[in-house]
Amino acid sequence: MTSATITRPKPRRDWLPGTLFLLPTFVLFALFVVYPIIYNVQASTLDWDGVNIGEFVGLGNYTELLKDPIFVTTLKNSGWWILLTIVPQALIGFFLALLLNEKIRGRSIYRAIFFVPAVLSPVVVGIVWQRMLDPFNGVFAKIGRATGLEFLTKGYLADPKTAIFAAIVVNVWMWTGFSMLFYLAGLQLIDDSVLQAAKIDGASTWKTVTAIIWPLLKSTHLSLLLLGIIGSLKTFELVYVLTEGGPNHASEMLPTYTFKQAFQLQSVGYASTISVVLLVIAVVSSLSMVRAFGSGFLTGDDKK
Amino acid sequence: MKRHKTFMAIAAATALSITLAGCAGGASKDESDSGAGTGTTGELTFRSWSPIEQTTKQMVDTFTAANPGSKIDSTIFNYPEYLVDLQTRASSNTMPDIIGLQPGALTQQYRSNLMPLQDCAAKTWGADWQSKFYPIGIDQARLGNPEGDENFYSLPLLVQTVNLWANTKIFEEKGASIPKTWDELKSTVDQLKGGEYAPFMLPAKDSWLRNVVFLQIANNVAPGLPYEAEAGTKSWADPKLVEAFTYWQKLFTEKIAQDGAIGLDAYPSGANQFEAGNAAMIPLGAWWIQQSDPSKTGLPPLSEGMSGYQPFLFPTIPGGASESQFVGGIDVALGISKNTKNPDLACKALTDFIAGAGAQKLINTFNDLPAVTGLNPEKFTSDKQKQIWNTLTTEWMPNVKYSRYLKSPEMDTALGDALSAVATGQLTPQAAADKVQAAQQKVK
Numbered sequence: 001m002t003s004a005t006i007t008r009p010k011p012r013r014d015w016l017p018g019t020l021f022l023l024p025t026f027v028l029f030a031l032f033v034v035y036p037i038i039y040n041v042q043a044s045t046l047d048w049d050g051v052n053i054g055e056f057v058g059l060g061n062y063t064e065l066l067k068d069p070i071f072v073t074t075l076k077n078s079g080w081w082i083l084l085t086i087v088p089q090a091l092i093g094f095f096l097a098l099l100l101n102e103k104i105r106g107r108s109i110y111r112a113i114f115f116v117p118a119v120l121s122p123v124v125v126g127i128v129w130q131r132m133l134d135p136f137n138g139v140f141a142k143i144g145r146a147t148g149l150e151f152l153t154k155g156y157l158a159d160p161k162t163a164i165f166a167a168i169v170v171n172v173w174m175w176t177g178f179s180m181l182f183y184l185a186g187l188q189l190i191d192d193s194v195l196q197a198a199k200i201d202g203a204s205t206w207k208t209v210t211a212i213i214w215p216l217l218k219s220t221h222l223s224l225l226l227l228g229i230i231g232s233l234k235t236f237e238l239v240y241v242l243t244e245g246g247p248n249h250a251s252e253m254l255p256t257y258t259f260k261q262a263f264q265l266q267s268v269g270y271a272s273t274i275s276v277v278l279l280v281i282a283v284v285s286s287l288s289m290v291r292a293f294g295s296g297f298l299t300g301d302d303k304k
Numbered sequence: 305m306k307r308h309k310t311f312m313a314i315a316a317a318t319a320l321s322i323t324l325a326g327c328a329g330g331a332s333k334d335e336s337d338s339g340a341g342t343g344t345t346g347e348l349t350f351r352s353w354s355p356i357e358q359t360t361k362q363m364v365d366t367f368t369a370a371n372p373g374s375k376i377d378s379t380i381f382n383y384p385e386y387l388v389d390l391q392t393r394a395s396s397n398t399m400p401d402i403i404g405l406q407p408g409a410l411t412q413q414y415r416s417n418l419m420p421l422q423d424c425a426a427k428t429w430g431a432d433w434q435s436k437f438y439p440i441g442i443d444q445a446r447l448g449n450p451e452g453d454e455n456f457y458s459l460p461l462l463v464q465t466v467n468l469w470a471n472t473k474i475f476e477e478k479g480a481s482i483p484k485t486w487d488e489l490k491s492t493v494d495q496l497k498g499g500e501y502a503p504f505m506l507p508a509k510d511s512w513l514r515n516v517v518f519l520q521i522a523n524n525v526a527p528g529l530p531y532e533a534e535a536g537t538k539s540w541a542d543p544k545l546v547e548a549f550t551y552w553q554k555l556f557t558e559k560i561a562q563d564g565a566i567g568l569d570a571y572p573s574g575a576n577q578f579e580a581g582n583a584a585m586i587p588l589g590a591w592w593i594q595q596s597d598p599s600k601t602g603l604p605p606l607s608e609g610m611s612g613y614q615p616f617l618f619p620t621i622p623g624g625a626s627e628s629q630f631v632g633g634i635d636v637a638l639g640i641s642k643n644t645k646n647p648d649l650a651c652k653a654l655t656d657f658i659a660g661a662g663a664q665k666l667i668n669t670f671n672d673l674p675a676v677t678g679l680n681p682e683k684f685t686s687d688k689q690k691q692i693w694n695t696l697t698t699e700w701m702p703n704v705k706y707s708r709y710l711k712s713p714e715m716d717t718a719l720g721d722a723l724s725a726v727a728t729g730q731l732t733p734q735a736a737a738d739k740v741q742a743a744q745q746k747v748k
Contacts (some may be wrong), residue, residue, distance in 0.1 A: 043328035051394045051413050054329030131573055135564035136502055137582055155564030158509075160728050163567070244509060247566045248724040263387040265713050266413050272328070 037279065043272035050268035061273035070249045071274065074257050077164050078233060078281075081253065084168045085175070086228035090221065092172070093179025098209065100180070101187045111184070115177035122174070126241025129170045133157050160250035163243050167251050171238055175231075179224055186220035187213070222293055229285050233278060254278045345373030346646040348653055351393070352378075352404025353386040354462070354636045358599075359669045363662035367653055370661060374649055390414070399641040401650045402657075405458040407444040407634045409713040419642040420455035424651035429659070436659065436676045438463050440704040444633045448711050458637035460675035461658055462666075464590040465632035465700045466516040466708045470614045471606065474501060474584040482616045484628070486551070489619045493560050496584045505583035506561035507574025508727060511720030516631065516708045517555075517587045518723055520618035522548035523629040523706045533744065534710050540741035541734070549733035551621055553726045566727045579604050581612075589708075590615070590696045591635065591672040598685045599669055609686025615696065632704040635672045673701055718743030 044061055048054025065071050096114055100107050117125065132139045135155035144152025156166035190213060198208050236255040239245060245252035245260070254274060262271035355363070357380040364376045381389055386404070393399050394417055405411045411418070425433040434442050441460035449455065470482055478496055483489040489504075496503035508514050522530045526544035533540045555561045562583075568574055570588065578586045579595060581604075592615070595607040606612030617628035638657060640650045656662040659676045667674050668681050670689075673696055680697070684690040710716045722740045725731035731739065 039328050046329040048329050049413055050391045052416055056329075127572065130567070130569065134568060134573070136505075136562040136568075137577060141563075153563075155567055158564040158567030158728070160730060243567065244511075244569075246509065246724055247728045248721055248730060259384070260717075263384065263391065265717060266409065268391075269329075 040272045040275050040279070043269055044276045046269040046272075047267075048269040049266040050262065054269060057269070061270050064270070065273050065277065070252055070257060073249055074252050074254045074274075077251060077253055080164055081168055081171070081232040081235060082229055084165070085171050085232055086225060088172050089176050089179045089228065090224055092176045093181075093224075094183050094214075094217075096176070096180040097183030097187055098213070101184060111180070114180055117174045117176075118178040118181075120174070122237035123241050125170065125174055126238050129173075130157060130242055133166060157243055158247060160247050163247060163251040167239050167242050170242060171235070174238070182220050182224055183217065186217045190216050222289070226286065226289055229289075230282060233282050233285075345371075346649050347375045347377065348402060348644075348646055348650055349400040350376055350378040350402040350653070351381070351386065351389060351400040352402075352636065352638075353381050353383040354404060355666055355669070355671050356380060359666055359671055362665040362669075363657055366661045366665050367656050370656075371649075371652065374653075376653060399643070401641050401644040401646065402654055403639050403641070404461075405637045405639045406709070407458065407460075407637055408447040408709050408711050409716075411445075411458045411637065411639065412448040414639065415449075415457050417642060418457040418639045419644070419647065420457060421459050421640065421651075421654070422456045424640070424647075424655065425456065425459060428651065428655040438673075438675065438677060438701050438704070440633050440701075440707070441675045444707060444709070445637060447707070447709070458639040459654065459658060460634045460637045461663075462591075462635040462672040463633065463675050463701060463704075464635045464672050464708075465615075465630060465696065465704055466520060466587070466589040467615050467617050467631075467700075468585055468587050469578070469592050470616060471501075471578070471581060471584050471612055472614045473581065473606065473612045474499070475614075478584075480584075482614065483619045484616075485619050486621050490558065490560065492585075499584075501581065502562035502577075502583045503585065504555075504560050504562070505568075505574055505578060505586045506555060506565040507568040507570040507586070508561070508565045508724075509567055509569040510571075511717065511724075513570050513587065514720050514723040514727075515710070515716060516589070517618070518548065518552050518719065519706065519708060520587070520629070520631050521551050521621065523625070523631055524618060524621045525551070525624040527625050527629050528706065530710070531707065533741070534712075534715055536744070540744055541737045546733050546737045547621075547623075549722075549726055549736050552723055553733055556727050566724060579607060581606060587618070589632070590701070593670045593689070593692060593696065594672065596685065596689050597669045597671075598681075598683060609684075610689040610692050611686060613692070615692060615700075629706055630700055630704040631706045631708050632701065633708045634675070637675075673697055677702070712747050714747050715740075715744060 043054070045056060045058055046054035047057045047060070100111050100114075104110075131137075133156055135141045135153055135158070140152045144150060154162075156162045194212060194216070195208065198212050203211070234255055235253050236259065239251055239253050240256050240259070243251040245256040249257075255278070258271045258274045258278070261267045261274065350360070350364070352360070360378050360380050364378050368374050368376060379389075387410075390399075390403060394414060399414075399417055403414070405414070422433075429436055437460060441463050445456050445458055445460055446454070449457075474480075474496065475482070478499075480492050480495050481488070483492045493503040506513075506517070508517075519530060522545060525548045526542075529538060529542060529544055530540075530548075532538040533542065533545060539545075556565065562568075574583075574586060575588070577583055578588075592613065593610060595613075596603065596610045617630070620626065620628055638654050640647065640654060644650045653662075657666065659674075659679065663674060663676070663679060664682065667679055668683065670681060670693075677697075681693065684693065710719065718740050722731065722736035725739075726733060726736045
């Protein structure tokens with residue numbers, strides 16, 4: 001009889017390298033994402049000026065926020081902003097991309113021209129558009145007076161009923177080139193044989209665009225939608241320069257109101273509460289989209 | 305499973321450690337971030353939104369040249385960015401040694417981080433040091449101090465009046481006179497209408513500008529009443545203050561201000577338009593004299609030696625004070641971090657910036673009016689510039705009695721919002737006054 005030696009398998013250590021590789025990312029994530037969120041949530045429970053010792057008020061800031069008419073205005077404005085920037089930007093950007101995807105003379109120059117506003121500073125864009133829209137001495141008012149087009153002479157930024165929409169128009173002007181670029185990239189990925197087949201089958205241009213190209217760009221639409229929602233929620237510079245959130249808070253957005261509360265009214269606790277709400281809205285919007293369209297929509301993969 | 309547990313443990317430990325490392329709501333320990341020194345040597349940090357970078361550099365260079373071994377690291381921000389920087393630094397215990405402050409709310413917010421400055425002032429300028437300053441500067445330096453706290457946590461660097469400016473070229477061309485009463489203002493505006501310029505350009509997008517114009521009107525209606533309302537001894541709904549809101553409203557309803565006034569900002573748009581000759585009158589303040597800074601090249605013709613401008617006070621209101629009232633106060637004040645490692649050097653630099661060689665450099669640029677009396681630019685580029693400077697510093701500034709600020713940021717905001725609502729027709733003057741009074745009752 002020979003003695004058999006039983007060798008116990010060595011404990012597997014293959015998890016270690018993986019964890020170590022993840023560690024730097026985790027530390028950065030914890031430091032720059034988790035920690036600010038925890039800090040903000042904690043600050044939102046305080047009556048605090050950001051410098052001196054804060055007083056714990058529990059959910060008091062949240063209760064106050066729900067009763068705050070300016071906060072309600074910021075939510076309404078965010079809704080308008082999401083609706084009226086994403087759709088027009090996508091449609092105009094899509095048709096510009098279709099046009100500039102054709103072999104027309106000087107298309108690179110046109111592409112650059114349409115994309116330029118997206119790389120400009122929102123502060124510069126805001127100052128220039130504020131002057132252009134000035135009903136006393138702005139370009140639009142001068143054209144309006146010269147041509148008799150009365151609507152061009154109105155003070156859209158000075159009217160509480162129209163200020164937010166004027167800001168939205170400027171935003172659409174600024175970011176349409178960005179949507180165009182996305183669609184141009186998407187159009188490059190469409191297999192030419194599909195379009196050729198449609199042509200052979202006698203599909204009209206309109207039919208080709210609406211029934212083939214538009215559906216094939218689904219991942220681009222969804223990427224722009226997600227970026228548009230997040231971008232709308234965090235809009236700050238353009239509104240601050242154009243209207244400062246006025247007149248009388250009529251064009252106030254969540255970030256401009258947060259800034260005013262934190263740094264002008266010295267209510268860092270209340271501002272943190274607005275930030276937490278903003279974070280919740282952003283997370284819920286993003287998760288809802290992932291839930292509705294699948295996590296693969298950003299990469300163009302099938303629904304996962 | 306074990307792998308998962310280990311990872312979770314690391315995650316929990318990291319999250320806990322960073323959470324414990326810094327929590328919201330604690331007071332900062334305020335450790336100045338500069339190196340220690342003795343007396344006149346060492347390093348200081350200076351952060352502010354004013355004076356402008358170029359002028360600050362001249363002030364710093366002058367100071368460091370006169371104090372070998374000293375070094376000042378200075379950074380000038382835009383005002384909103386400065387507020388963010390200051391709050392972040394205060395929270396992270398890296399307060400600069402010398403900071404720019406506004407009187408009232410901003411100084412009070414950082415009061416616990418600031419060193420009382422009266423000893424520094426007395427040591428430098430003598431026991432009667434307060435007499436060196438314009439009285440409104442001394443009053444406002446302690447604005448909002450708790451009762452019984454007589455410390456100076458900031459000292460004024462620059463002061464100003466708030467007033468109107470006229471484009472004298474337009475006035476001369478039209479044969480118009482500077483208006484002294486409300487009726488004259490209306491008739492002058494009518495006289496100046498029809499040109500390519502705004503007779504009365506009101507860049508009312510900015511809350512601060514709305515407030516200073518209103519305070520000029522309100523003090524002309526009933527001198528001192530807005531401050532009594534803020535102190536709680538009178539109401540914002542007092543008929544006299546409602547009348548002030550009514551006159552503010554008339555600027556818009558009677559077409560005194562240009563179309564779209566509530567959408568135009570003072571800087572850069574309003575100021576640029578006025579300097580380009582697109583307005584006959586504009587409400588700004590004494591600081592407008594900085595447009596004629598001799599160190600600048602390529603000045604617009606109107607600004608060259610202030611040749612095209614004349615300051616004047618907001619016209620009197622029917623039934624109100626017989627003379628226009630002087631409204632103004634501190635433009636910029638300076639404070640010292642209480643934990644500075646170089647208190648002597650910081651005191652020396654601060655007092656030099658306010659009334660020494662550094663201050664001379666500052667005033668040579670006509671940045672605004674000095675906080676101390678008797679400090680004048682070394683060079684004037686025209687007699688008109690000198691005449692305006694003398695008017696502002698010797699006739700107006702010593703007589704400023706009423707503050708351009710309210711004490712609390714809540715009231716500042718409530719007033720600015722109410723004025724905006726009146727201007728756009730959302731509120732009547734009475735409703736606006738009631739709303740401001742309601743905000744007043746909520747202020748702690």
